[in-house]
Amino acid sequence: MREEWKAAAYADLRVRFPAIWDAAFAEKGEHTFTLFGPSCYVLDADGSRVVIDPCLRFPWMTDQIAARIRNDFARVDAVVLTHAHEDHFDTTLLSMLRNCPVPIVVPEFFTPEQLASTSLPDTRFIRVRAGERIRLGRFIFTAYRSAHFRPSGSGIDEMGYLIETSRQRMLFPCDVRDYNPAKLPPVGEVDTLFLHVWLGTANALNLPCEPFLSDTVRFVLATGARQVVLAHLMELARTLPELWTYTHAGLIADALIAARPDINILLPRLGVRLTL
Numbered sequence: 272m273r274e275e276w277k278a279a280a281y282a283d284l285r286v287r288f289p290a291i292w293d294a295a296f297a298e299k300g301e302h303t304f305t306l307f308g309p310s311c312y313v314l315d316a317d318g319s320r321v322v323i324d325p326c327l328r329f330p331w332m333t334d335q336i337a338a339r340i341r342n343d344f345a346r347v348d349a350v351v352l353t354h355a356h357e358d359h360f361d362t363t364l365l366s367m368l369r370n371c372p373v374p375i376v377v378p379e380f381f382t383p384e385q386l387a388s389t390s391l392p393d394t395r396f397i398r399v400r401a402g403e404r405i406r407l408g409r410f411i412f413t414a415y416r417s418a419h420f421r422p423s424g425s426g427i428d429e430m431g432y433l434i435e436t437s438r439q440r441m442l443f444p445c446d447v448r449d450y451n452p453a454k455l456p457p458v459g460e461v462d463t464l465f466l467h468v469w470l471g472t473a474n475a476l477n478l479p480c481e482p483f484l485s486d487t488v489r490f491v492l493a494t495g496a497r498q499v500v501l502a503h504l505m506e507l508a509r510t511l512p513e514l515w516t517y518t519h520a521g522l523i524a525d526a527l528i529a530a531r532p533d534i535n536i537l538l539p540r541l542g543v544r545l546t547l
């Protein structure tokens with residue numbers, strides 16, 4: 272990645288963000304998902320819609336879509352949160368849901384202070400424990416503790432989810448910092464894995480980012496998923512050594528295809544709806 276490419280991506284985002292948001296919140300699809308941020312998902316299936324980790328990374332984004340948030344979230348069955356990092360937990364956006372009755376699923380370890388920072392009443396939150404299975408519209412989410420802690424111990428509590436629909440079992444570990452396959456939950460067969468690309472702290476320019484590349488691939492293969500979504504790319508608030516891009520997704524894709532030629536790889540771009 273080069274600074275000028277990142278600058279071009281930022282300039283493009285400033286122009287196109289409202290259209291990206293529109294595409295994500297357009298009519299419901301059938302087993303589709305659309306990203307409106309690097310790790311912000313609108314997930315549609317069986318006539319239901321769930322939004323995972325809605326986050327507007329720059330204040331100008333909030334200004335651009337503030338007028339439509341209420342209407343767009345009125346057609347959402349639930350918002351689901353994973354962890355409290357600033358690129359996943361956006362208290363400003365959540366506070367804008369005050370007059371929209373969408374329930375918000377929060378991991379049990381979110382503190383009262385964190386929830387209060389959204390200025391939403393406590394009644395809006397559904398607390399979910401690891402191992403718990405909850406129905407959200409036609410989706411079934413089963414929560415588990417995901418591995419956002421590094422092997423060294425640094426990190427943050429995080430909830431991952433097994434997401435079931437009428438025709439998909441999807442594993443959503445969110446941000447993984449410990450690719451030890453033993454940290455995967457015993458969920459059985461998985462159709463689709465959502466992988467948030469991360470190949471080591473401040474390691475993005477040290478291509479090919481080993482040993483994290485091989486560790487990541489081992490982790491993906493251990494899930495047995497027949498399809499992998501490579502996301503959390505182009506988080507433009509980050510510096511280049513922390514910025515995961517299509518280069519890194521390409522490395523993972525090459526290694527996965529070498530190990531398992533029949534694997535299907537989805538590489539979403541913001542505002543482009545993909546079928547699962």
Ligand SMILES: [Zn+2]
Nearest residue numbers: 354356419446
């Ligand atoms: Zn995180």
